[in-house]
Amino acid sequence: MSRTKRPINIRDVARAAGVSTMTVSRVINNPAVVAPLTRERVQQVIDELKYTPSSVARSLRSSRTYTIGLITVDFADHFFANLSVGAELEARRRGFRVMLSSTERNPNNEREFVTLLAEQRVDGILLARDAIQVPRDPLTDPLPVDVPIVSTGFFRPELALCSVDIDNVDGGRLATDHLLDHGHRRIAILTGPVDHKAAVDRLEGYQLALSRAGIKLDPHLIVHAHGRQPDDGYMAMNELIQREVNFSAVFVYSDALAIGAMRSLRRAGLRIPDDVSIVAYDNIDFAAFTDPPLTTVQQPIQELGALATRILIEYIETGERPVPITILRCFLVERGSVKSRPPE
Amino acid sequence: MSRTKRPINIRDVARAAGVSTMTVSRVINNPAVVAPLTRERVQQVIDELKYTPSSVARSLRSSRTYTIGLITVDFADHFFANLSVGAELEARRRGFRVMLSSTERNPNNEREFVTLLAEQRVDGILLARDAIQVPRDPLTDPLPVDVPIVSTGFFRPELALCSVDIDNVDGGRLATDHLLDHGHRRIAILTGPVDHKAAVDRLEGYQLALSRAGIKLDPHLIVHAHGRQPDDGYMAMNELIQREVNFSAVFVYSDALAIGAMRSLRRAGLRIPDDVSIVAYDNIDFAAFTDPPLTTVQQPIQELGALATRILIEYIETGERPVPITILRCFLVERGSVKSRPPE
């Protein structure tokens, strides 16, 4: 059966071409030093036998795998899916392959994966997280291997890890400033789960913008969703409405939550953007198709994946630990969910 | 620097424990045959030195990599992202790793990737496509390597490839029957791009259901979207409306297209579901949050990924080519976009 068929190796080629394996190897890796006639003959045999050099053997010899491990929380998620696309593209462009691992949002898996990838002798690891997840203290209990690691989605400069990240504080500020610029003063925030780094950061940006504008923070205007689904946004907005505090605008953590939040507002008889303006976050495909279309903050996610990969590969190639912090800025996509509040 | 640090190998452990490499190997792979005292001592050294056996060396020795290659069209896409999640989970459960490659919807990349993965000596390949893409005739020009391959999203029993797929013909039938059951007779279809296998299949299911119900096909009721984005659905629906044919229901190829299509209908003054009922496809997160919430056909995508992977791994382990066709059924998720048409 086909399963007993052993792949063609360099010796088969050498034998068939009547040369040594070394010559075959040279034809592949350094053809210039081989006599043209020999080179041609060997190349022909290679083509005929469909010989592909084993990167397993090469890796063993060279202790380089040209593979990076990508550890991700859940790559069906919009953020991580796009991050992965950016990473894979950049890796491929630079001659690297990507090995996949999804922790399924269980931070304990992370450590196990790092070990697994180390076993695979990947040249480096890209760690993409979203949660403030410190199952153990990463400072006193460092990751178990000595492989170049670049981390993303978890901006913590105090960690030894090199981080590349999106500036969610600034994203939150951007969204809030946009609402302030439109005359809003009572601005609520519907942010993400408390254990999400990005949720905390965006909240911080919101607070920053308000304090810069000289507006006192009202804790009644802050609400956390318990999850990432539209339903969670729906419930969080219900809670905000029940508090019966006055607000003319909301900054919502994500488009997904915003979709639920809008439904809740509408159910409460509030019109968007006439009664309540909304700025959301992510600019998913459907943000342009809500009613009204969402004004939203867009993150350069693919670019983040590509940049992190580029930095990781440079780390691998040079051996020099890169600058620990690199930050990408978000930008605003204006659509129809924000309306100016007339000065009273 | 850390990059000069060579990973600990089995010989380091052997030396430190005062045994031969073989004993260390046995402690790892077959501890029962090692004397308890020796075993403990070796294990301790392993832990101390943080030794992880090199799977590169193991693979060379055993000619098994326990890695499968996943070739996907674009894994930020809802379908392929979920497929990948299912595949990765199942692979991991069975002790396999997944190597990623995205063709970026360029079918010519596929062949290149197969070669690349063969070079990596992956144990098998999972080929996930969506288009009717025959850059060359796959029958006369088979894939360049002799590795177990299972294909998905491209159900073509006549190919030598083993296919696992979702029954999109039945899905189309299911959607159409649902509308028929609600009394609709003039049912339009807004299907996907003509080069998408699934678009063709769902159209076929639509035709099947109508002909079974004894309804003559009206080509004016069939429209193809040019892409997969909501905008494409918007434009396709505009086209359908411009034709000024009478219809009381539409089966739309995907939720994404449906979102655009609904906007177009609304712009034309048509109410959903009062004037036009809609059945869509995919059940993406936001399908429950459109207005009205979409009745839609759901595909068991993760299950597909998992099943394809299971079949692939069994193929790898046993060497027996699996049955060429395995099919998964869709099911209907009823929400608010379908209304019964009163008998006239």
Next chain:
DNA sequence: TACTAAACTGCTAACGATAACATTTACTTA
């Protein structure tokens, strides 16, 4: 003609792990 440099090509060992076989040790049994 003899000698040297240049151009090719080949040999050997090593990367890290382990299967197959070989050896050592401890203990049983006639």
Next chain:
DNA sequence: TAAGTAAATGTTATCGTTAGCAGTTTAGTA
């Protein structure tokens, strides 16, 4: 006590490739 046996451990060779050096041929030079 010698022979035999089972348990524990070691030795050797191998997977496919390539760096480093050695060897061979050819052409060029004195």
